[in-house]
Amino acid sequence: MATLSDIGVAAGINLLSAFVFLLAFAILRLQPFNDRVYFPKWYLKGLRSSPSRSGTFVKKFVNLDFRSYLRFLNWMPEALKMPELELIDHAGLDSAVYLRIYLIGLKIFVPITFLAWAVLVPVNYTNKTLELQLKNVTSSDIDKLSISNVPEGSDRFWTHIVMAYAFTFWTCYVLLKEYEKVANMRLQFLVSEKRRPDQFTVLVRNVPPDSDESVSETVEHFFLVNHPDTYLTHQVVCNANKLAKLVKKRKSKQNWLDYYQLKYSRNNAKRPIMKTGFLGLWGEKVDAIDHHITEIEKLSDEIAEERERVLKDPKSIMPAAFVSFKSRWGAAVCAQTQQSRNPTLWLTDWAPEPRDVYWQNLSIPYVSIAVRRLIMAVAFFFLTFFFMIPIASVQALATIEGLEKAAPFLKALIEIPFIKSVIQGFLPGIVLKLFLIFLPTILMIMSKFEGFTSISSLERRSATRYYLFNLVNVFLGSVIAGSALDQLNTFIKQSANEIPKTIGVAVPMRATFFITYIMVDGWAGIAAEILMLKPLIIYHLKNTFLVKTEKDREEAMNPGSLSFNVGEPRIQLYFLLGMVYATVTPVLLPFIVVFFGLAYVVFRHQIINVYNQEYESAAAFWPDVHGRIIIALLVSHVALIGLLSTKHLAQAAPLLITLAVLTIWFYRFCKARYEPAFVRYPLQEAVMKDTLERARDSNFNLKPYLQNAYIHPVFKEEDDDEEEEVVKLENESVLVPTKRQSRRNTPVPSKMSGASSQSLPEAVPEHSVP
C-alpha cells in the first residue's frame, strides 16, 4: 500500500512529464515549419496558407518572436473560446458531441467529488480500524480515507449506501439531460443542414436475382410499383474492388516516380537506379524513372480495361443499390418499412453519407452475414478470454533462457549484462504492448468481416468490442489480478454471491494502482497526444524527400481523425473507475476530474486545429456512450454489494439490488425514449423540411443532383485525375453544376480528397458552402 506521499511523488513525476510535453508542444507549434502539422484543419478548410512565403529564410522555419513564447499556454483558453454552434459548423456534430463525453465526465464527477470529500472522507477517516489492525505496519494514509478503515458491521456503512444512491441518481440525472440535449442537437443538425444526397437516399441490399432482368431493371420496377409516388432514381453498386486496388497501386508508383524525378532534378549528374526485386533489395538494375513510367503506363491500360469491364459486365453489378426519392418523406418511409414478404430480401436502410460508405461490404448476402456474426462472436470470446495463451508463449520465448534455447548463436550477445537486463525487463512487456497496439486494428478487421456497410458503424462496433475487452482484461484483470482465463475459471467455479465478494474485496486494494494508471495514461498520455510526435516526424520526412509542390505538401499532412473506436473505450475506463471508486476510495476522484478537464481542453484544441473527421454520422454513437456509463454504474453496485457483504452488512444487498434494478429500468426507459432519435427519422421532420424546401427553391431539379451522388470513389478520382476519360452521363447539359454540387457535398476522406483536388477551395467541406 502506497502512502499519500508516494502518490504525491508519482503525481509530481507525471505532472512534470505532462508539463514537458505541453511545453514542447507550445514551442514546436509556434515554429512556422511545423504549421501544417499543428493546424492542418485550417489548411484543409482553405483558411490558412503556408506561412513560409514571405520573410527571411530563417524566419521561414523558426519563430524568432520571443514574446510569443511567453504566452506558451494560451492555446488553452483559445481552445475553449469557440462556441459550440461554431464548433459544430467547423468540425461537424460528431466531434462536438464527442467532446461532450468529456464534459459529461466533468458534470458527473465534480459534484460527486465534492460530496464524497465532504461526507465520505470524514466518515472513513474518523475510524481507527486500520490503526488497530496494523499497529506494527506503517498505516497507509490513502487507506485511512477509504472504506477499508470502517470497522466491520459498523452503522457507518449506511452513509456509503446513501451516497451510492445519491451518486447513481445524480449520474442518471446528468445522463438523462445529456441524452435529451444530444438527441435535440442531432435533430437540429439534421434539420438545419443543407440539402444532402443521403437525406433522399436509401441503401437497398439483397436485391433478389432475376433471370429476365438486370439488377438495375429489377430495382427500378420494384420501386416504381411499391413507391409509385415518391421513387425518383437509383444507382446500382459495382464491384470495383479490383479497380480500386489497381488505382491505388498506380498512385504508389506515381509517388515513387515523383521521388526519383525530384532526386534527379537535384542531382542532374546521375540518373537514379533501382532494383526490380522485392522491396528494391535485389534483382535487375534498371533506370528508375524509365521503369516507373512504363509501369504506370501499363497500369493505366489495365485500369482502363478493368474500368470498361466493371461498367459493362453484368457480373460486376452487385445486388445492391442506392435508391433515391423525390422527397425526404419518401426516403424516410422506405427506410423504415419492410418491403418484401421475405424479410431477408430488399433490405432497406438509410444510406450513409457518400464518404461514410464502406463499399467492399455492400454485396454480402443475408445468410452469410448471419454466419459471419456467429463466427465473430465466438472469435471475440476467444480473443478476450484466451488472448494470453499465444502471448504467454511468445513471452516465454522472449526470456533469456527461451532466447538462448531458440537461438544459441546469440548466447554471447545476450550474456552482456546491459542487454540481459533490457531483455528481462522490457521484452515481455513489449510483446504484450505490441499486441495491445494492434488490438484496435484486429477488432476493426473483425468488424469489417461482419459486413457493416458504413465506416461509422464499423467504428461503433469496434468500440463496443474494445470496451468489453478493456472491461474484462484491464479492469477486472487488474482487480482480480490474473488473466481473463483465470478469471473465467474463478467465476465459473464460484457461486453467484461469491463473485461480487471477490471483486468487492479486491477493489479497495487496487486503488493506488489505478491512481498511478490514471496519472500515466490519463495525464501524461493526453499531454503526449497534443504533441503529435508521429505525424510531426512523418511530415518532416516526407517534406524532405518527396514534396515538390503545394499539392504534395498538402498530401504530406496527416491530420488524423478522432478514431472513435480507440478513443471512446479509453474514456469509458475512466467512467468505470470513477463510478466504482466513488463510494470506496474517494481519494481517486480528483485524479479522474483532472483527467476529464485536461482531456477536454486538449481534444477541443485538436478538433479545432488538427483532426479532419472522415465522415459525419450525426452523433449516432451516443446511445453506446450512454449505455456504457450505465454499465459502469452497475459494476459499481456489484462491487459495493460484494464489499459490504464481506463487511458483515449483507442486509445492505437488497437495497443495492433495488438500486441496480432501478438503474436498469432507467436505461430501458432512456432507450425507448431517446434511442429512436438516433435510429429512425421522424416523418414530421421530413415533411417540414420538404415543405420548406419546396417553398424556398421550387424549381430545383433533384434528379441530376442525386444521379451521381453515390458512385464508387474510384470513379470519381479517375474523373479528376484524367479528364480525358469523361464518363458518359445522360444529362450532359446539367452535368457540370451537378458534379460540383455533389462533390462539394461529399468530399472523399481526407487523404484521398487532398490527392484528387487540384486547387485548395475544392477540398472545403460542406459546412462552409453556403
Place this chain on the structure above:
Amino acid sequence: MATLSDIGVAAGINLLSAFVFLLAFAILRLQPFNDRVYFPKWYLKGLRSSPSRSGTFVKKFVNLDFRSYLRFLNWMPEALKMPELELIDHAGLDSAVYLRIYLIGLKIFVPITFLAWAVLVPVNYTNKTLELQLKNVTSSDIDKLSISNVPEGSDRFWTHIVMAYAFTFWTCYVLLKEYEKVANMRLQFLVSEKRRPDQFTVLVRNVPPDSDESVSETVEHFFLVNHPDTYLTHQVVCNANKLAKLVKKRKSKQNWLDYYQLKYSRNNAKRPIMKTGFLGLWGEKVDAIDHHITEIEKLSDEIAEERERVLKDPKSIMPAAFVSFKSRWGAAVCAQTQQSRNPTLWLTDWAPEPRDVYWQNLSIPYVSIAVRRLIMAVAFFFLTFFFMIPIASVQALATIEGLEKAAPFLKALIEIPFIKSVIQGFLPGIVLKLFLIFLPTILMIMSKFEGFTSISSLERRSATRYYLFNLVNVFLGSVIAGSALDQLNTFIKQSANEIPKTIGVAVPMRATFFITYIMVDGWAGIAAEILMLKPLIIYHLKNTFLVKTEKDREEAMNPGSLSFNVGEPRIQLYFLLGMVYATVTPVLLPFIVVFFGLAYVVFRHQIINVYNQEYESAAAFWPDVHGRIIIALLVSHVALIGLLSTKHLAQAAPLLITLAVLTIWFYRFCKARYEPAFVRYPLQEAVMKDTLERARDSNFNLKPYLQNAYIHPVFKEEDDDEEEEVVKLENESVLVPTKRQSRRNTPVPSKMSGASSQSLPEAVPEHSVP
C-alpha cells in the same frame, strides 16, 4: 424408483379414467338436450338449430337410436377429416395454427422416440452398473433403460452426445420448416382475407394535448400534414368505461327481471317477492318484478345521461385515435414509421381487430407504462420466487392444530375422524391448487395493468409469464425438490458449474414422477377437457331456470375459447420434458407422444365443434411458441452437461456448449428471418392487395365503411338494444349499409354478441360472409 410394472399399473389406471371420460363424452354428446353444449360453434355459425323442435317428447331429450352408440368413438376420425384450409375458414387462423403446436410435437418426438429406442435404450440396457451397485435392492427396470445404467467415464456416453446433436438438429429443422410454413400461412391469410377495417387503420396513442384544438382536430391536422396523400378519416377514443359498467348492471337486472317474470308466468298465483339488501339476504321485502322494472328504468336514464356526457364532454375524449387511410399501403407506412420528433408522442401501431381491442388501456400515457412495466416485472419476480410464503402460512392454518387454534369452536367438529383425515389430507393441497387455479387470472390482471391495448397481446404476455412460472416452479421445483425460494438460494450459493450438475443429477431420478404427471395431467386431463363438465352443468342450470326464448338459450351456451394464456404454457411443459428426457430417460418419450396425439385429436374436435374464438390475431403468437421450444432445447443441454460432468466425462462440456451456442444462433437467425412477418406488414403485399382491389371494386366508398368500425362496443350494443336512441351521424344517407357492414365484420366477443343480437344470423362471424 418405480419398476416398469408400477408404471404399467399407473398407466392402466389413467388410461381407464381417460377411457371413462371419453365414453361419458360419447354418450352425452349424442343426447339432443346436450347438443348446444357440445356443438355450440355450429349454432353460432347458424348452421345448426335446436334439434328439439320435432319428434316425441322423449326424443327431444334422449337419443334412442342405439346404433349411434356403437359408433361412439367416431368423433375422432371426424375431427381429423376437415382439411386445414377449411379449418382456417371455419375457426380462424389462430385456432388452426394452435393445433399445429400439437402437430409439431408429434413431428419432433415421433422420430426422436424411434431413434432413442433404437439406439439409446440398447446402449443403456446392456450395461450392468445398476445391477452391480444395487445387488440387494430390486433393480428398477426403468433405470436400467436410462443413462444411470451407464458406468462412470464410459465411452458409451459419446452415443448420448451424438444423439443430443441429432435430436437438436432434427428439432431445429422441424422448427425452421414450421416457422416458414406458419409465416406463409399468416401472409396468405392476410392476403386472401376480405376487406377488413384493421387493414386500413392504425392505432395512434399519446396524442399530445393542445390548448387550442380538440383531440380530434389535432389528429386530423397532424395526419393531413404528415400523410397528405393517404389519410382518410379517424375516430377518437372515448372513455366509456363508466358507461359500460352501467350497461352491464342494467343487463344483469334485466336477467333477474326475466327470471322473476318466468317464475310468475309458471306460478300465476303468487307474485315473486325479494329483499333489497345484500345478495337478497335481508332488507325490505318488495315485489320483485316491479322493483326491477323501476330499477331498470332508473339505470336507463342514467345510461342516457352518461352517454350524452361521454359524447359531449371533451374530458372523456382520450388522447388516442384510430386513424384510417385510403389504402393498405398508407396504413402500413404509418404503422411502421416514427411520426414525431419525440418518440413517446404519436405512437403508431397496427390497429388490432375491432373485437380484439382492449378499450380500457388506450389512454395510458407513455411514462406511466414504463413505470407500470417496472412494477410488474418486480411483482412477477416476487410472485415466482416467493409465492410459497403466503401459501405456506395459509397451509399452516389449514392443519388440525392451526384450525383449532384459529377457531376453537370448531374443535368438536374437527375431531371427528373422517373430517380430520379430510382436512389433513386435502386442505393444504387444496389451498395450493386454488392458488394455481387463480394464477392465470392473476397474471392476466398483471398484464392488463401493464397497459397492452389488445386482448391478444394481453394473452401472449400472460402466457409468457405463466410459462416462466411453470418452468421455475413446476419443472425446476420438481427436479430440485423445493420451493423456488430454496432454489434461488441454492443457485445463488452455487457456482456456475455446480448448477448444471445439481440439475443433471436430479433429472434422471425424477423420471418416474414426470411419467406419472404426464399420465394424470396429459392423458386423463385432456380426456376430461372434452367432457366439458362445467359448461354442461351451467348450461342445464340456466336452461332450467332462465331460458324462455331461443335467444336466451343461445346466451346460456358458453362455448369458451382456446385461452392461449393457459393452454400454450401447458403444452410447452411437455416439450420441455420431452427434450430433457430424450437423451436421459428415453422411456418417457412414448408417453409424450401419446399426449401430443391425444391432445391433437381432442383439441381439433373442440375447435371444430365447440370453441368460439373471441379474436383473430393471425397467429401472432408463433414467435413465442418457437422461442420456448428453443428454451426447452437449451435446458436439455444444460442438464446433459451437468449429468455428464458428474459421470466423469467433463470433456463433453465444450461439445455441448458448442451445441447450445449453435442453438442460440439458430434462434437469432430465425428471429431475424421470420419474425418480421409477424410484426410488420410488407409494403409489397399492401400494394398488391390495393391494386387488386382497385381493379375489382373501384367504386367502393371506403370512408363510410371505416367511419364506425372502431366505436366502443358499448355504443354498438346500445344501438341494437334500443333503436329509439339513434346516434347522430354525419352521413345519414350511408348510415344503414355502413352499420351492417361494420357489424358483420366486427362481432363483439361471443357472450356479448349473443346478448345483443335479436336473431341468429346476426351473430355469424365474418368468415362465412361472402
